[in-house]
Amino acid sequence: MSRGRLITLEGGDGAGKTTQAGWIRDLIRAQGVLLVETREPGGTPLAETIREWVLSPTAEEPDGLAELLLVFAARRQHWVRRIEPALESGIWVLCDRFIDSTYAYQGGGRGLPLAWIATLEHWVLGPGGRPDLTLYFDTPVDQALERVRQRGHLNRMEREGPDWHEQVRSAYRSRWEADPERFIRIEGGRPPDEVRAILEAALTHRFATWQSQASIRPEEPSG
Ligand code: TYD
Numbered sequence: 098m099s100r101g102r103l104i105t106l107e108g109g110d111g112a113g114k115t116t117q118a119g120w121i122r123d124l125i126r127a128q129g130v131l132l133v134e135t136r137e138p139g140g141t142p143l144a145e146t147i148r149e150w151v152l153s154p155t156a157e158e159p160d161g162l163a164e165l166l167l168v169f170a171a172r173r174q175h176w177v178r179r180i181e182p183a184l185e186s187g188i189w190v191l192c193d194r195f196i197d198s199t200y201a202y203q204g205g206g207r208g209l210p211l212a213w214i215a216t217l218e219h220w221v222l223g224p225g226g227r228p229d230l231t232l233y234f235d236t237p238v239d240q241a242l243e244r245v246r247q248r249g250h251l252n253r254m255e256r257e258g259p260d261w262h263e264q265v266r267s268a269y270r271s272r273w274e275a276d277p278e279r280f281i282r283i284e285g286g287r288p289p290d291e292v293r294a295i296l297e298a299a300l301t302h303r304f305a306t307w308q309s310q311a312s313i314r315p316e317e318p319s320g
Contacts, residue, residue: 099311101130101184105195108234109265110255111241111248113285114193117293121232122191124297128304133183136193137171141178144171152252161207165214168199173221181225195228197272202254205268206261230303232296233273236285238262 104125106114118134125132138148151159151167159167172195183190196218203209218226238259245255254265273280281299283292 098187101187101189102229102307103180103184103190103192103195105197105228105231106191106193106234107195107197107201107231107269108285109201109236109238109241109262109269110252111244112234112236113241113244113289113292114232114234116289117234117296118191118193120293121296121300124300125189125191128308131188132191133179133188134191134193135175135179137175137195137198138168139171140175140180140192144175147171147174152254154251154253154256158253161203161209162213164207165199165203165209165217168203169217169221172196172199176222176226184225192228195231196222196226197231197233197269200272201265201268205264205266206254206257208264228279231280232300233269233280233282234285234292235266235269235273235282238266240286 106118106121108114122132122134137144138151139145147167147170151164151171180190180192199214199218200211204211204214242255242259242262245251273282281296281303283296283299285292287295
């Protein structure tokens with residue numbers, strides 16, 4: 098049985114990924130695969146508790162490194178209990194935020210050294226943790242923050258100012274520029290129906306490529 102695929106949704110707060118998530122899930126399922134939908138931080142009961150600690154505004158602000166370690170503690174639990182077992186049994190995983198969020202928010206936003214994040218990534222995920230595909234919603238910060246303000250109930254990241262969110266955006270763009278094959282980048286500031294049309298075409302093309310690669314893969318030698 099072939100390993101499942103890990104597809105991640107990424108982008109700044111208010112970038113528009115949640116609006117599109119429903120049909121993306123349906124399009125993946127239409128490939129005839131089993132799919133688990135999940136999110137980070139979170140995805141298991143313990144990791145969801147850690148999510149609360151990371152995102153809820155509280156009297157005691159976590160120190161930046163403490164925040165990074167909490168995010169990775171949640172990720173480790175999610176990875177070993179949920180994502181990795183699914184992938185190994187051939188199930189696909191659609192994860193709302195994953196490792197690129199940490200490079201963007203704790204690296205870009207909080208200014209923590211990227212080398213620390215890379216070390217933790219290696220410990221926590223090992224070599225199999227690179228997503229097969231990342232849909233990156235790249236949205237101008239002023240537009241994205243306006244959407245966030247309209248939603249209300251701001252989490253600890255969403256309460257940060259525009260300059261902080263520009264740093265998050267620029268860290269995301271560096272991730273995309275360093276590994277463009279893995280990403281489909283969408284201009285999230287466009288109207289939602291345009292975003293959908295562009296993304297649907299790109300995804301359909303990517304799935305067709307994967308299918309043709311799978312069908313030309315040489316047979317395992319028997320016996
Ligand atoms: P988000 O996914 O936008 O959920 P909601 O739509 O419920 O607000 O919020 C998750 C927040 O977590 C977002 O502000 C980014 C932050 N985050 C990090 O700071 N680091 C991480 O590694 C991850 C996965 C998320």
